[in-house]
Amino acid sequence: MPQFVTLTFDGAVNVNNMPFYRELLKDSGRKNKQNKCGIKATFFLTGEYLDYEAVNELYRLDNEIAVKSISQRTDPNYWLSINSTQWEQEVVGQRTMLKAFANVPTSDVTGFRGPFLRTGGDEGFKMLHKYSLYDSTLVHPRVRGEPPVYPYTMNYGFRRPCNVPPCPVRSYPGLWVLPLNVFFQKAAGKDVPCAVADACLPPPETANDTFNYLKSNFDEFYTTNRAPFPLFLDQGYLKHPERKAGYLQFLDWLLQKDDVYLVTASEVLSFMKNPEPLSAYAKRTCTNRSNSGSSNCLTPNGCTYKNTPAGGERFMKTCSKCPKNYPWVNNPLGN
Numbered sequence: 525m526p527q528f529v530t531l532t533f534d535g536a537v538n539v540n541n542m543p544f545y546r547e548l549l550k551d552s553g554r555k556n557k558q559n560k561c562g563i564k565a566t567f568f569l570t571g572e573y574l575d576y577e578a579v580n581e582l583y584r585l586d587n588e589i590a591v592k593s594i595s596q597r598t599d600p601n602y603w604l605s606i607n608s609t610q611w612e613q614e615v616v617g618q619r620t621m622l623k624a625f626a627n628v629p630t631s632d633v634t635g636f637r638g639p640f641l642r643t644g645g646d647e648g649f650k651m652l653h654k655y656s657l658y659d660s661t662l663v664h665p666r667v668r669g670e671p672p673v674y675p676y677t678m679n680y681g682f683r684r685p686c687n688v689p690p691c692p693v694r695s696y697p698g699l700w701v702l703p704l705n706v707f708f709q710k711a712a713g714k715d716v717p718c719a720v721a722d723a724c725l726p727p728p729e730t731a732n733d734t735f736n737y738l739k740s741n742f743d744e745f746y747t748t749n750r751a752p753f754p755l756f757l758d759q760g761y762l763k764h765p766e767r768k769a770g771y772l773q774f775l776d777w778l779l780q781k782d783d784v785y786l787v788t789a790s791e792v793l794s795f796m797k798n799p800e801p802l803s804a805y806a807k808r809t810c811t812n813r814s815n816s817g818s819s820n821c822l823t824p825n826g827c828t829y830k831n832t833p834a835g836g837e838r839f840m841k842t843c844s845k846c847p848k849n850y851p852w853v854n855n856p857l858g859n
Contacts, residue, residue: 526805527745527784528752528792530702531565531775532660533759534592534637537582538575541759544768550585554775556785561810563779563786564588568637568660570596571618571852572834576626577841580821583628586811588788590635590660591618594853595834603642604690611644611651617856619655624857625842627819635789637661641704641719645690649678653696658793660702660756663687668715672705672744672751675796687719700793705754707741722757727767734770739777746784752792 537545545565548554554563565587569579571594583589593614597603606614615636622628636652638661643649652659664673665687673684678696706717709724718724721738728734738755745753762768778784783802795805813819820843827846832838838850847858 525750525783526795526802527750527781528795529742529778529784529786530752530754530756530789530792531563531786532568532637532754532756532789533565534568534570534756535596535758535760536570536572536574537567537578538573539578542575542578542581544759544762545582548772548775549582549587554779554786556787557779558782558806559785559808559810561808562586563775564788564791566590566635566660566789568592568635569618569622570594570639571621572596572838575841576622576843577821577824579622579626579628580819580843583626583632584813584819586813588635588790589622589626589628589633590637590789591615591622591633591657592637593639594618594621594851594856596639598640600640600642603639603644606644606647608644608647608650608654611648612655613853615651615657616655617853620856621851625840625844625847625851627821627843629819634658635660635702641688643688643690643692646692646694649692649694649696649699653678653699656698658700658702658790660704660789661688662691662701663704663706663719665706665717668708668717669744671748673703674749674751675700675702675793677701700796702752702754702789702793704756705745705751708744709737720754720756722761727761727764728770729764729766731766731770731773734767735773735777738771738774742774742778 568590570592619630619633623630636657643661678699681695682692708715728737827840829838829850832850833852849858851858
């Protein structure tokens with residue numbers, strides 16, 4: 525069984541974080557040891573301050589583009605109260621924007637992570653099911669030492685404790701979930717769980733502490749049932765130079781292993797649907813979108829909008845012509 529590691533990043537991609545993403549996924553030449561395929565990541569994107577030329581670049585480097593929401597509104601009551609139609613406006617509208625302005629085919633945008641780990645319960649899952657999206661929002665608490673959870677379908681509903689309500693109650697046949705298996709960090713002598721890697725407190729302050737923190741959590745997956753290891757975080761966590769160094773040291777340590785693969789979330793789910801022995805998986809052909817001309821961003825444009833629904837002035841880089849208005853919820857094409 526391959527030990528999958530899924531690197532995911534949440535939020536907008538733009539001039540502030542693209543240098544790191546290029547360093548991580550392109551310039552370093554990091555590859556999985558056995559099949560020599562470059563490592564990949566999944567990006568759960570928000571709409572504000574999103575650079576669509578950068579999105580296109582990441583997509584053409586064979587990373588996965590997924591959605592979070594257009595607005596990423598900070599009011600928690602908003603995400604608790606909206607219905608499935610409003611979830612469509614936030615999530616499916618973002619897929620429309622990614623196709624129109626980043627040349628990312630809608631058929632390749634299949635993943636969702638809820639804002640602030642909110643799924644909307646059945647209202648959100650009705651939307652996911654309707655548009656054949658997978659979820660990577662549901663948090664799975666456990667005690668330290670208990671085996672983590674593998675990806676699963678919602679064929680029989682959600683049958684675990686609800687950590688971030690509301691959770692779905694109904695069944696959604698064929699809808700896959702890539703779970704957020706909790707991490708653990710020592711605090712006051714106790715193992716304290718957190719939903720994602722960058723949420724554990726206190727955060728590590730040195731490269732060595734960061735490496736050991738990530739390795740101790742990885743070992744719980746690698747030495748038990750080999751469920752996919754979820755290295756989910758916001759890139760801002762790695763702006764601390766010591767944490768960044770420890771993170772990269774950890775990835776390079778992983779890549780020394782014959783049976784570890786750093787792949788996208790959708791690649792993990794593809795394997796779950798059609799599993800095969802480690803020896804067969806190692807022979808898979810690497811993907812290479814850069815050889816395809818169908819998703820080029822040859823003539824990017826910079827667009828400035830004085831007044832926007834997001835509030836105030838916004839600048840947007842797009843692979844197409846500048847739309848008349850700033851694309852936003854209920855107007856994803858900027859008509």
